Amino acid sequence: xxxxxxxxxxxxxxxxxxxxxxxxxxxxxxxxxxxxxxxxxxxxxxxxxxxxxxxxxxxxxxxxxxxxxxxxxxxxxxxxxxxxxxxxxxxxxxxxxxxxxxxxxxxxxxxxxxxxxxxxxxxxxxxxxxxxxxxxxxxxxxxxxxxxxxxxxxxxxxxxxxxxx
Numbered sequence: 001x002x003x004x005x006x007x008x009x010x011x012x013x014x015x016x017x018x019x020x021x022x023x024x025x026x027x028x029x030x031x032x033x034x035x036x037x038x039x040x041x042x043x044x045x046x047x048x049x050x051x052x053x054x055x056x057x058x059x060x061x062x063x064x065x066x067x068x069x070x071x072x073x074x075x076x077x078x079x080x081x082x083x084x085x086x087x088x089x090x091x092x093x094x095x096x097x098x099x100x101x102x103x104x105x106x107x108x109x110x111x112x113x114x115x116x117x118x119x120x121x122x123x124x125x126x127x128x129x130x131x132x133x134x135x136x137x138x139x140x141x142x143x144x145x146x147x148x149x150x151x152x153x154x155x156x157x158x159x160x161x162x163x164x165x
Contacts, residue, residue: 022059022068027052029069030076033129037083051076086110086126088152089135093121094143101142108135124152 010018027049035042055075060068076082093101098121111126127135139147 019059019061022061022065023052023057024049025065026057026059026069026072029065030072033069033084034073034082035085036081038081042085043082048076051080055079084129087129087132088113088124088126089132090122090124090150090152091139091147092150093123093139093147095120097143097147101139101147104138104142105135108138 024045027045030052031043031045031048034048052072055078057072057075073082073084091105095117098117102121102123105123108131109123109125109127113124113126114122115124116122136149139149
């Protein structure tokens with residue numbers, strides 16, 4: 001009976017260590033996915049951990065770390081300058097559907113970097129990662145498989161030292 005239906009007792013220290021590890025994992029995911037919108041530079045994990053402590057975030061052991069990280073990002077937006085790093089994409093759309101589809105894509109695109117319209121419409125742009133699935137489905141359904149979507153970079157961040165003059 002105990003072996004089939006019983007639960008394993010977890011000591012207080014073990015539980016505390018497990019929660020601490022999850023807290024660190026969540027902070028790492030947030031630091032990985034987010035940037036300061038003004039400088040486009042990533043935040044450090046330690047800074048995110050401190051911010052999470054400031055908003056008194058408590059880890060939920062039964063939820064995945066990724067789900068909680070997205071929740072943390074929403075909560076941190078209220079207290080600090082933080083934003084998901086944009087994804088850089090390239091669409092190649094057939095000329096026929098290009099113009100029509102471009103109008104539908106416009107509200108989902110944050111920044112258009114380049115646009116080239118010859119035989120096909122080619123757009124390189126930055127989007128919010130939350131819109132990716134919606135854009136992918138839109139292109140697939142409208143062009144019936146003729147249009148293509150290519151991820152150039154998962155996150156658009158500035159790296160390296162600041163340029164001082």
